[in-house]
Amino acid sequence: MLVDTHCHLDFHRFDGDRDEVVARALEAGVSRIVVPALDLDNCAAVLALADRYPSVFAAVGVHPNSTALWSDGWIETLRELAAHDKVVAIGEIGLDYHWDKSPHETQQRALTQQLELAAELDLPVIVHNREADSDVLRLLEQSALRNGDRPGVLHSFSSDWEVAARGLELGYYLGFTGPITYKNANELRDVLRKAPMDRILVETDAPFLAPQAHRGQRNEPAYVVHVAQQVAAVRETSLKTVEAMTTENAACIFGRDLLSS
Numbered sequence: 001m002l003v004d005t006h007c008h009l010d011f012h013r014f015d016g017d018r019d020e021v022v023a024r025a026l027e028a029g030v031s032r033i034v035v036p037a038l039d040l041d042n043c044a045a046v047l048a049l050a051d052r053y054p055s056v057f058a059a060v061g062v063h064p065n066s067t068a069l070w071s072d073g074w075i076e077t078l079r080e081l082a083a084h085d086k087v088v089a090i091g092e093i094g095l096d097y098h099w100d101k102s103p104h105e106t107q108q109r110a111l112t113q114q115l116e117l118a119a120e121l122d123l124p125v126i127v128h129n130r131e132a133d134s135d136v137l138r139l140l141e142q143s144a145l146r147n148g149d150r151p152g153v154l155h156s157f158s159s160d161w162e163v164a165a166r167g168l169e170l171g172y173y174l175g176f177t178g179p180i181t182y183k184n185a186n187e188l189r190d191v192l193r194k195a196p197m198d199r200i201l202v203e204t205d206a207p208f209l210a211p212q213a214h215r216g217q218r219n220e221p222a223y224v225v226h227v228a229q230q231v232a233a234v235r236e237t238s239l240k241t242v243e244a245m246t247t248e249n250a251a252c253i254f255g256r257d258l259l260s261s
């Protein structure tokens with residue numbers, strides 16, 4: 001059994017064959033999929049998927065690229081959305097200085113307030129970080145979010161070991177995606193090699209970041225198996241061990257309900 005801890009299953013690119021995508025995931029042993037929201041508009045779609053598919057769980061939050069019009073009142077809406085019984089995290093939230101779609105100050109304000117909400121609700125966070133290492137670490141460090149010392153996941157981790165080590169110290173898990181299978185990803189595989197096994201999660205970030213075996217195609221949850229295989233290769237262990245560890249890690253962070261239903 002595997003958990004794809006990050007997949008945008010609500011995207012239009014899945015409209016034509018969403019049932020088949022979920023079925024293929026189940027056939028591949030991917031029996032849980034966590035779908036994070038990106039803004040207040042798609043939260044409803046994400047929660048509808050969680051209602052429709054027993055294997056789908058949800059996170060609600062506002063992605064940094066969607067914070068340009070951030071209003072403090074959005075927290076109240078997120079609080080209401082988070083009451084849904086299949087919401088397992090606040091996400092995805094963070095900072096993105098690459099696309100720069102919202103002023104840095106606004107992104108930071110949205111991240112800080114959503115970290116506060118997660119702390120209040122005792123939920124973990126799914127953190128997006130693009131070219132914003134030091135500000136992300138600073139805001140996570142300042143946050144009161146502990147969630148039983150499992151505050152969240154640094155999703156699709158792509159920074160260096162120094163950032164990983166600091167995140168691990170703060171209690172964060174590292175989410176690994178398709179890029180660990182790319183030929184030029186030696187630095188990332190080095191981070192993966194050094195990270196404690198009990199802090200590693202596997203994710204697809206589908207429809208993006210297809211693993212090497214499917215590069216150029218639409219990614220989908222079934223392909224998280226390729227990520228797990230790469231973890232096994234780098235860690236010189238069996239796929240079975242990686243499946244067991246990462247599934248246990250997902251339950252530790254997102255809660256036991258993830259596996260019980």
Ligand SMILES: [Zn+2]
Pocket residue numbers: 006008036092205
């Ligand atoms: Zn994402």
